[in-house]
Amino acid sequence: MKTYFRQIFLLIPLFLLTSCFDILDKINVKADGSGEYSLILNASKSKTRLASISKMETINGKKVPKKAEIESKINEAARIFKTTPGISNVKTSMDFDNYIIKLSCNFRKIExxxxxxxxxxAxxxxxKMIPTKIYSQNLAAKSFTRNKINxxxxxxxxxxxxxxxxxxGAKYTSIMQFENTIKSQSNTAYQIAPNKKALKLDGSILDFILQKKQTQNNIILQ
Incomplete structure (x- = not known):
């Protein structure tokens, strides 16, 4: 079971050695369905502890990944994203002084x-158990869906x-921005921006693991 949860965060192995990290999952969708996606992993609140841990070989029986290993994983993820049809402008940044990792790209459609x-x-x-069918959109119906996950x-x-x-202490934030105005949503746990063009859901990662908060949402756009 430990292996299972390590698999969830294969891209951020060093973050598993501290509980104080944030994940920001953000999309910006244009009227034609294209847009930008970004994922930011931020452990800056634990940077002093992580800097000390990074000098060790193991901690609590777990191997401490080196900077080169983390860079290799992130770069491999970027290479794979670049070969995916419909995805372009793939960028990565790795700040090992503050322990912030970012992956971003553009997409022709959210799928x-x-x-x-x-x-x-693959x-x-x-x-293997990480959900991948996270988003779907129907331009004709002007609907955008954040799908239910197990x-x-x-x-x-x-x-x-x-x-x-x-x-x-680990936090997760989902932000969805739209060029079109939001008419309605099915999950009122998401905060809607005053201009009605963005939604935000945040909470502890435990809230989502224990299903105290749901990410599923069906959004109707004008």
Missing amino acids: NINAGLEQLK KNILG TFKSDYDKLSSADKEVFN
């Missing part, structure tokens, strides 16, 4: 992101207390 994630899974960059609660419950601590 291209699903395909890119599926390719990462190449073992993402764990719960990880049963897997989490089987973890040791030490492994559960990894998720204490």
Whole structure:
């Protein structure tokens, strides 16, 4: 089971050694369905501790990944995304002083992101149980959907207390921005921006693992 949760975060192995990290998942969708996707992994609040850990070989029985290993994984993910049809302008940045990693790209349609994630899974960059059919859009119906994902609660419950601590203090934020105005949404846990062109959902990663918060949302655009 420890291996399972490590698979979830194969792109951020060093972050698993601290519970204080944030994940920002952001999309910006134009009226024609194209847009930009970015994923930011931020452990700057733990940078002092991570700087010390990075000098070790192991901690709590776990191998400490080196900078070169992390760079290799991120660069491999970028190469795979670049070969996915519909995805372009793939960029990565790695700030090892503040422990912030970013992957961004443009897409012709949001389903291209699903395909890119599926390719990462096929190449073992993402764990096999990670959801990849995250988004869907129907331009004719002016609808955009953040699809439902499976719960990880049963897997989490089987973890040791030490492994559960990894998720204490970890945060997840989803931001969806649209060129068109939002007419309605099915999940009111998302905060809607005053201009009605953006939605935000955030909470502890445990909120989502334990299904206290749901990411699923069906959005109707004007």
